[in-house]
Amino acid sequence: MSTEISPTNKNMTSLKNCFTSFIESIDSYELPKRFTFPFYYEPHPLCLLASKELQCHLENQKDWKHNFGLDKEAESSNGKMFGVLLVQNKECEIGYLAAFSGKLAGANHHTKFVPPIFDMLTEEGFFNQGQIELSSIHDQVRALEQNPKLIEAQEFLKAENEQSSNNIEEQRALIRANRKVRKEQRQEAEKELSSEEYHSLKEQLSKISVREKLQLEALKKQAKERINQAQEKLDIYTTEIDYLKNTRKELSGSLQQQLFDQYHFLDINGNKKSLCNIFSETPQLTPPAAAGECAAPKLLQYAFENGLKPLAMAEFWWGESPKSAIRKHGQYYPACQGKCQPILGHMLQGMEVDENPLLNNPAEGKSIDIIYEDDELLVINKPAEFLSVPGKTIQDSVYQRMKMQFPKATGPLIVHRLDMSTSGLMLIAKTKDTHKNLQRQFIKRSIKKRYVALLDGLVKEDEGIIDLPLRLDIDDRPRQLVCYEHGKSARTKWKVIERKNNQTKIHFYPITGRTHQLRVHSAHSTGLNIPIIGDDLYGTKSNRLHLHAESVEFEHPISKELMSFQVKAEF
DSSP states (O other): OOOOOOOHHHHHHTTTOOEESHHHHHHOOOOOOOBBBBTSSSOOHHHHHHHHHHEEEHHHHHHHHOOOOTTTTOOOOOEEEEEEEEEEEEOEEEEEEEESOOOTTSSOOOOSSSSSSSOOOOOTHHHHHHHHHHHHHHHHHHHHTTTHHHHHHHHHHHHHHHHHHHHHHHHHHHHHHHHHHHHHHHHHHHHHHHHHHHHHHHHHHHHHHHHHHHHHHHHHHHHHHHHHHHHHHHHHHHHHHHHHHHHHHHHHHHHHHHTTOOOOOOTOOEEEHHHHHTTTTTTTOOOOTEEEEEEEHHHHHHHHHHOEEEEEEEEEESSOOOOSOOOOTTTOOOOHHHHHHHHHHHTTTOOBBBOOOSOOOTTOOOOOOOEEEEESEEEEEEEESOOSSOSSSSOSHHHHHHHHOOOOOOOOOEOOOOOTHHHEEEEEEESSSHHHHHHHHHHTTTSSSEEEEEEEOSSSSEEEEEEOOOOOOOTTTTTTOOTTTTOOOEEEEEEEEEEEEEEEEEEEESSOOOOHHHHHHHHSSSSSSOOOOTTTTTSSSOOSEEEEEEEEEEEEETOOOOEEEOOOOOO
């Protein structure tokens, strides 16, 4: 568990100026021309230096204790995102600010770090008082839920439901059996009895059928009454629980709204905008939890409030990776999309910011190789950094190229996708029937695909299967999370081909086809724990993502011939 040490009055006083001068000389460094585009960047050399100094401070300071998980023997670790902001003060001196996301060692204030935009941890503040009240309600709910009489009433209701269901099903089974007997009686009677006798028997049998149905309805009515009585006994205990839960929900919502109202963000010209107003212009309309607690907004807010000019920024992860997301110790990461993008969109107004490289078409000047073609389909080799389908800002894609090249094609063309950064074989359908057929083969998992990848490290084992369910990280699209509660099944078979120069060449055989499946399964701590070279989302950027769909095998929709294709990777 992390240990909190409350800051002293001296430390609190020192927080009034968090400007940190560089320890080593920076005379040889060139200042950045524009501010960092925070969602896709290479850290400026001065930000790297600032980060190095901050990391040294984290390793050597003795003022507080926080379990980052770097000591493998410690339990309950909690890695943390840190940020540095290169700034220039009014005296034209160059230095930097430092910040952490959320809390550190259970506190918001520490020497060397900028303060939060709003300190929710003040002892007498509304948030702490609200948390105490919520905790009290939670304890009351828990105590009521553990009441033996409640548990007894729940079990009695369950037993009544099961008994009633069994009784009704037995009656229905009896009715079905008797109906079959009566049918046989009618068939025999029709052969042996006179017309008058036969009709008389039919009436008798009909009355029996009606009587049995009435018995069933009576049984249902009795069951309903017994269940209602059992439910009423249970409601004596659950009514109070439901009331407390609703009270807790309303209080939590009110507390969250009150908290959001405390956050107001500046831009470089002093224009202020509330958190709720910022997110009212987004599709989600309301801020996500912990919005405004990330390092980047804290840094910019402090700079604007204290007349410091922001020059560049960088954020790095320190400590053990979380269980769901992929974060590597000491590695640099962009600001998150869900929480930070709307806030920083406001805060960076009026500043010269690097262009968004994601708006540039990476497919420009690249061509698609057609490996095979007939009247029904194509097999193509997609280059790396090439969209499969049009994106939000870039239309150029495999789909657009194929549509232009084959204007008479009647099918939807794209049967399956590859990540933009992944190269390799794709199937293209020219007709609707072929598209349906190939998709059906994908659904049945009868299409065999093999990928080759180059990993940034040595994999110890020779082969295996990774089973890690995945879901979208809604706070940081398009990243994926490992999630056992809400994730979709994702399974990958793998086999090592070669180990050389501290790298591993590996074959992947995806059993399922989730977004970023191979990339996450490679990089995640419970997967191979080694990212693919060039993975700018889950590893480190390189000249390209070293992942290639090198072979595919499928049944031709028309000829039923087994088709197999292979194209070697360029790495």
